[in-house]
Amino acid sequence: MTAVASDVVADPVTAVTGARLRARFAECRAAGRAALVVYVTAGDPRGALDETVAIVRAAAGAGADVIELGVPFSDPSADGAAIQAAMERALAGGAGLHHALDAVAAVRAAGCEVPVVLFGYYNPPFVMGVDAFAARAAAVGVDAVLTVDLPVDELDELRLPLAARGVGVIPLLAPTSTPDRIARVRALDPAFVYYISLTGVTGAALDGARLSAARVTEIRAATGAPVAVGFGIKTAADARAVGALADGVVVGSAIVARIGAAPPGGAAAAVADLVGELRAALG
Amino acid sequence: MILATSHDPGPRGRFGPFGGQYVAETLMPALAELEAAWRAARVDDGFGDQVATLLRDYVGRPSLCTQAARLGAEVGARVFLKREDLNHTGAHKINNCVGQALLARRMGKRRIIAETGAGQHGVATATVAALLGFPCVVYMGAEDVVRQSLNVFRMKLLGATVIPVESGTRTLKDAMNEALRDWVTNVDDTFYIIGSVAGPHPYPWMVRELQSVIGVEARAQIAAATGGLPDAVVACVGGGSNAAGIFAGFVDEPAVRLIGVEAAGDGVDTGRHAATLGSGRVGVLHGSKSYVLTHTEPARVGQIAEAHSVSAGLDYPGVGPEHAAWKESGRVTYQSRTDDEALAALGQLARTEGILCALETAHAIAALPSIAAEVGRDGVILVCLSGRGDKDMITVAKRLGVTL
Numbered sequence: 238m239t240a241v242a243s244d245v246v247a248d249p250v251t252a253v254t255g256a257r258l259r260a261r262f263a264e265c266r267a268a269g270r271a272a273l274v275v276y277v278t279a280g281d282p283r284g285a286l287d288e289t290v291a292i293v294r295a296a297a298g299a300g301a302d303v304i305e306l307g308v309p310f311s312d313p314s315a316d317g318a319a320i321q322a323a324m325e326r327a328l329a330g331g332a333g334l335h336h337a338l339d340a341v342a343a344v345r346a347a348g349c350e351v352p353v354v355l356f357g358y359y360n361p362p363f364v365m366g367v368d369a370f371a372a373r374a375a376a377v378g379v380d381a382v383l384t385v386d387l388p389v390d391e392l393d394e395l396r397l398p399l400a401a402r403g404v405g406v407i408p409l410l411a412p413t414s415t416p417d418r419i420a421r422v423r424a425l426d427p428a429f430v431y432y433i434s435l436t437g438v439t440g441a442a443l444d445g446a447r448l449s450a451a452r453v454t455e456i457r458a459a460t461g462a463p464v465a466v467g468f469g470i471k472t473a474a475d476a477r478a479v480g481a482l483a484d485g486v487v488v489g490s491a492i493v494a495r496i497g498a499a500p501p502g503g504a505a506a507a508v509a510d511l512v513g514e515l516r517a518a519l520g
Numbered sequence: 521m522i523l524a525t526s527h528d529p530g531p532r533g534r535f536g537p538f539g540g541q542y543v544a545e546t547l548m549p550a551l552a553e554l555e556a557a558w559r560a561a562r563v564d565d566g567f568g569d570q571v572a573t574l575l576r577d578y579v580g581r582p583s584l585c586t587q588a589a590r591l592g593a594e595v596g597a598r599v600f601l602k603r604e605d606l607n608h609t610g611a612h613k614i615n616n617c618v619g620q621a622l623l624a625r626r627m628g629k630r631r632i633i634a635e636t637g638a639g640q641h642g643v644a645t646a647t648v649a650a651l652l653g654f655p656c657v658v659y660m661g662a663e664d665v666v667r668q669s670l671n672v673f674r675m676k677l678l679g680a681t682v683i684p685v686e687s688g689t690r691t692l693k694d695a696m697n698e699a700l701r702d703w704v705t706n707v708d709d710t711f712y713i714i715g716s717v718a719g720p721h722p723y724p725w726m727v728r729e730l731q732s733v734i735g736v737e738a739r740a741q742i743a744a745a746t747g748g749l750p751d752a753v754v755a756c757v758g759g760g761s762n763a764a765g766i767f768a769g770f771v772d773e774p775a776v777r778l779i780g781v782e783a784a785g786d787g788v789d790t791g792r793h794a795a796t797l798g799s800g801r802v803g804v805l806h807g808s809k810s811y812v813l814t815h816t817e818p819a820r821v822g823q824i825a826e827a828h829s830v831s832a833g834l835d836y837p838g839v840g841p842e843h844a845a846w847k848e849s850g851r852v853t854y855q856s857r858t859d860d861e862a863l864a865a866l867g868q869l870a871r872t873e874g875i876l877c878a879l880e881t882a883h884a885i886a887a888l889p890s891i892a893a894e895v896g897r898d899g900v901i902l903v904c905l906s907g908r909g910d911k912d913m914i915t916v917a918k919r920l921g922v923t924l
Binding site: 387 | 544705802821
């Protein structure tokens, strides 16, 4: 039958993964501010590798502490309209998982050391083969992988091959996550956890009523990891408010909307403008 | 309630290596709540009585199981038809909707959502939602809204809100993505009625158990008619719920051949088909690990491929995980039939038996001659006649070049 699971490897939970990410969160903490995590979809808007690289470098240059590089997927069932549209633009341009990996390689070749988290869905790395994917991710300089449809219960099939090569995983936690589920994340020793600010898809309106400092504190204490908050953070004011509570602020749909609206060739500059505003808001 | 307890999935809903819960974290607590509610309900006599009562008094069960003598003479075997087309709303889909909607009420949910391809599951969901007084939203690919305009109108008359989905390929898989987005947003008060043996655990197991009434009834009916078991049981497979339901009555009888028939569209070698088990590979889609139609070439590795079938209900690039396990174990064999073969079979059944079946069902009818050749003229073949064909008349007329 077709391979379903990777070769079993020893559980490497003691191995440190995502060292570059850990260092960046520590630097931000020392500077007394939240880390700015910027999401862009690889291959958006036209599937051109040099443009993806230019956008990532522009974001890093304008003050992004971490790049979440979205892997285009045909069925992004956890994403709202803005990121769906970005993925459709990228797919129409021929981009996919290999484009994302090639882009990271090119970013590193250009001397840019911004920590990169690959953000996507499980089927592309699964069909590529988790071992082949993990080897390539490590080789090109990916720091961690966030897979929307791999909850902690199913995560080991990707986490273990990645960890064996020093690449981390970033777990998602949600408003609905129960204390026992939050506690299970501690054993993964992630470089950070991504807390979804709302029950909904990416790009929804920020629900301040449901995001409390107490919740962030609870998650930080239970997981032992820095907490980045995402979903619904669109403006400098949003970033400032969330940055006062959390260790990291993730901005995705608002960035992607700028890319979608940019004139041909103007995406990198448009991203840099918004990243600069967001970064200034975080101090 | 009628349950096939010998085939419960393993932890986190595994059928062998298939199944699981590949969903966003936000939904995991909801799935745990659903699983706990289902485990309690399925062994609760009061709940079982509610399901059985609605199946009898509203759906019209048991459905008939009758010999198709003239069709049997043409294909060369003794053919029996399990008449799910005679259910209220005209297909097997309502068996599942009755159970899930009653579970939603038991759980205190206030709103029902569903995805639909051909519209049969959407109509069944809208129907049961009307009966039990739930507001109902049905997601349907914009392409399917055009192809199945009659069912869209039926759903609206039944009080449901039908939302056309414009993303992706604008078909069933995209409708399921949009339903998942709704559920993740409204998870507190919303019950998502998945229409097939697909999706994350516990859906594949729960839907198969709710559809197993087909197989349990048919087994007793065939025994009464022939004094024994059938030699073969055949059903069409898209997501696979009518097949899983009828197979559930026979899966422990190794002498009974079980055959699933997928849609070969223009032909599996053309690339335009929906033969997920026959030509796909293992992947992860919509919450479970199973066979999927997916690209493997480097530039598009892991992107879900577009499915093609004249039948909107089979036009899906995934399949239920228990079918994947049955394929791997060899317990069920899977074949496929093309659009043209299905259209011919639809005509043959109409001409010989006076029954207009759904295009989905016609794929199973189209497999009868080859199965008859294996079981012989005295062999007994049981077919799941999963739905009636009224909804497909415009499509069939177009394919036959007839202007209505």
